[in-house]
Amino acid sequence: xxxxxxxxxxxxxxxxxxxxxxxxxxxxxxxxxxxxxxxxxxxxxxxxxxxxxxxxxxxxxxxxxxxxxxxxxxxxxxxxxxxxxxxxxxxxxxxxxxxxxxxxxxxxxxxxxxxxxxxxxxxxxxxxxxxxxxxxxxxxxxxxxxxxxxxxxxxxxxxxxxxx
Numbered sequence: 480x481x482x483x484x485x486x487x488x489x490x491x492x493x494x495x496x497x498x499x500x501x502x503x504x505x506x507x508x509x510x511x512x513x514x515x516x517x518x519x520x521x522x523x524x525x526x527x528x529x530x531x532x533x534x535x536x537x538x539x540x541x542x543x544x545x546x547x548x549x550x551x552x553x554x555x556x557x558x559x560x561x562x563x564x565x566x567x568x569x570x571x572x573x574x575x576x577x578x579x580x581x582x583x584x585x586x587x588x589x590x591x592x593x594x595x596x597x598x599x600x601x602x603x604x605x606x607x608x609x610x611x612x613x614x615x616x617x618x619x620x621x622x623x624x625x626x627x628x629x630x631x632x633x634x635x636x637x638x639x640x641x642x643x
Contacts, residue, residue: 509524
């Protein structure tokens with residue numbers, strides 16, 4: 480079966496594919512195979528635009544508000560760069576700014592050197608925009624979907640903000 484067939488996802492680990500070698504474009508990779516139903520993704524997913532060896536996108540759990548925006552350089556199947564997180568009262572990240580930590584249960588995304596770039600308050604409490612100046616994402620073993628199914632990064636990841 481053709482690896483680009485829309486009815487199959489492809490594990491990049493089993494096929495030896497490196498995201499660094501993909502053509503420029505938009506992609507979705509997830510820890511679980513591409514669903515055949517209405518779901519946008521399964522497991523935890525990386526949705527991104529690749530331009531040469533640069534990646535802009537986000538890594539997160541489908542059907543939730545749990546995601547981290549990522550921009551960085553690709554080498555093989557490792558993305559290193561910066562990350563942007565929004566810390567709501569329900570998912571406080573701001574308490575672990577200076578520590579190195581794994582963001583996801585799968586332990587693929589490591590963040591460190593966090594700084595609060597902006598803070599605001601709403602009816603639910605304080606919201607912090609946190610830039611992690613060091614992020615490393617390992618995408619080995621993820622499944623390449625036939626097309627991006629989740630919200631485009633441009634709708635979720637706004638890096639253009641100023642500190643209050």
